[in-house]
Amino acid sequence: MxxxxxxxxxxxxxxxxxARINLHDKHSTNKQGWIPWLFGxxxxxxxxxxxxxxxxxxxxWKGRSAALPPGSSLILSDFSEGMLxxxxxxxxxxxxxxxxxxxxxQDIPFASQTFDTVIxxxxxxxxxxxxxxxxxxxxxxxxxxxxxxxxxxGGGIRQYMHDVMKxxxxxxxxxxxxxxxxxxxxxxxxxxxxxxxxxxDYIDSLAITETGDLMAWLQSSMSVTDCREEDTAGLYEYFxxxxxAQGAINIPKEACLFACIAE
Numbered sequence: 001m002x003x004x005x006x007x008x009x010x011x012x013x014x015x016x017x018x019a020r021i022n023l024h025d026k027h028s029t030n031k032q033g034w035i036p037w038l039f040g041x042x043x044x045x046x047x048x049x050x051x052x053x054x055x056x057x058x059x060x061w062k063g064r065s066a067a068l069p070p071g072s073s074l075i076l077s078d079f080s081e082g083m084l085x086x087x088x089x090x091x092x093x094x095x096x097x098x099x100x101x102x103x104x105x106q107d108i109p110f111a112s113q114t115f116d117t118v119i120x121x122x123x124x125x126x127x128x129x130x131x132x133x134x135x136x137x138x139x140x141x142x143x144x145x146x147x148x149x150x151x152x153x154g155g156g157i158r159q160y161m162h163d164v165m166k167x168x169x170x171x172x173x174x175x176x177x178x179x180x181x182x183x184x185x186x187x188x189x190x191x192x193x194x195x196x197x198x199x200x201d202y203i204d205s206l207a208i209t210e211t212g213d214l215m216a217w218l219q220s221s222m223s224v225t226d227c228r229e230e231d232t233a234g235l236y237e238y239f240x241x242x243x244x245a246q247g248a249i250n251i252p253k254e255a256c257l258f259a260c261i262a263e
Contacts, residue, residue, distance in 0.1 A: 017056050017083070019220035023206070023213050028253070030204035035060045038121070041200050041257055043146060047071035048116030051140070053105045054078055054123030058087030065091075065098055077103035105133040113142045121150040121257075124181040134193045141262040147194065153183040153254035157206070160251045161218070168234060183256050194260035201256045208249040211240045 024034065038060070044050065046069040055061075055076040065074055074097055078084050084100050091098055103109065105120065106129050118137050127133045137147055152158070162175035181189060183199070190197045208214050215236055242249050 016220035019216040021059070023208070023217040024253075026210070026213060027206045027208045027248075028204050029207050030202070034202060034204070034255070037202055038148075038150070038257060039064060041259065042117075042119075042148060043259075044069050044072060045116045048073075049114060050074045050117040050119070051108075051110075051115045052076050052119040052121075053103060053108075053137075054120055054126075055087055056083050058090045060121075061091060061098070068097070072097065074098050075101055077101045079104055106136060108136045108140050110140050112139050113145075114140050115145060116142055117146050117148070119148045121148070122152070124149055125151060125179045127181075130180060130189070134190070138193045138262055143262060145262045147190075147260040147262065148257060149181075149186070149190070149260070150255060150257045151181055151183060151186055152179065154179055156252050156254035164235070164238070167238070183254060186256070186258050190258055190260050195263050196261040198259045199256050200259065202253075204253045204255070206249070206251040206253060208239075208251065209243065209247070211236060211243050211249065214239055214249060 028034070030037075048069065048071075050068070050072060052061075052075070055078050058076055061074070061076065068074065076084075076087055076091075076098060077100070078087065079102070081102055084102055088100055101109075105123075105127055118141055120137070124130060124133065141147060158175045158179075162172070165172045165174040183201075187197050187199055218235065239249050
């Protein structure tokens with residue numbers, strides 16, 4: 001299965017995404033929360049036109065679109081029609097300022113210099129042709145417009161889970177897949193397209209008190225496809241012992257938001 005088909009399968013509905021969001025919402029140690037933190041970094045222009053690419057189930061906008069500057073308009077888009085359906089349902093009562101479009105970031109169907117703000121969170125590492133995608137983002141942004149893109153590190157929870165999986169299978173390749181767009185290389189990549197790039201780190205970790213939530217996250221992850229079923233079968237018992245002994249399963253997290261300005 002190629003990258004595009006894998007993403008289509010993984011995000012055909014919001015079931016897998018919901019499991020991942022649930023783990024972070026319930027067990028993150030930073031009580032500000034990822035979404036409130038994002039909206040603390042975002043800068044929106046009054047009367048601005050905003051496009052989010054890869055909006056997922058849209059829950060990050062629930063209760064927030066009304067707080068946008070006067071005259072703003074918001075387009076939420078996703079590659080997956082299943083995700084868009086979930087977003088429409090979740091935001092059905094949000095008002096007429098939100099519209100929805102199915103969009104591939106590699107071919108954005110809008111004229112040049114249309115948007116004041118473009119957002120692409122935790123999705124650029126899924127894009128088959130990142131160069132084409134970023135050229136499209138730059139094209140549709142107005143001069144002085146802002147592009148926001150969040151991502152993760154190759155370390156954090158991925159490194160933790162890889163180290164755990166090696167206890168079950170020393171030859172495992174789980175959680176070793178390359179992240180083409182990550183915290184470490186994001187500034188360099190974005191700097192090829194935008195003259196001003198700033199990185200904002202989100203400081204957080206997980207203290208998981210319900211082992212089932214971690215297992216649901218693991219089962220929702222694309223990386224679990226690299227694990228043999230017999231190896232994952234013992235993981236619940238392994239993590240449950242840690243939870244009982246320590247009171248929580250403590251896992252590091254590494255994520256950031258890149259803020260760019262178009263010229």
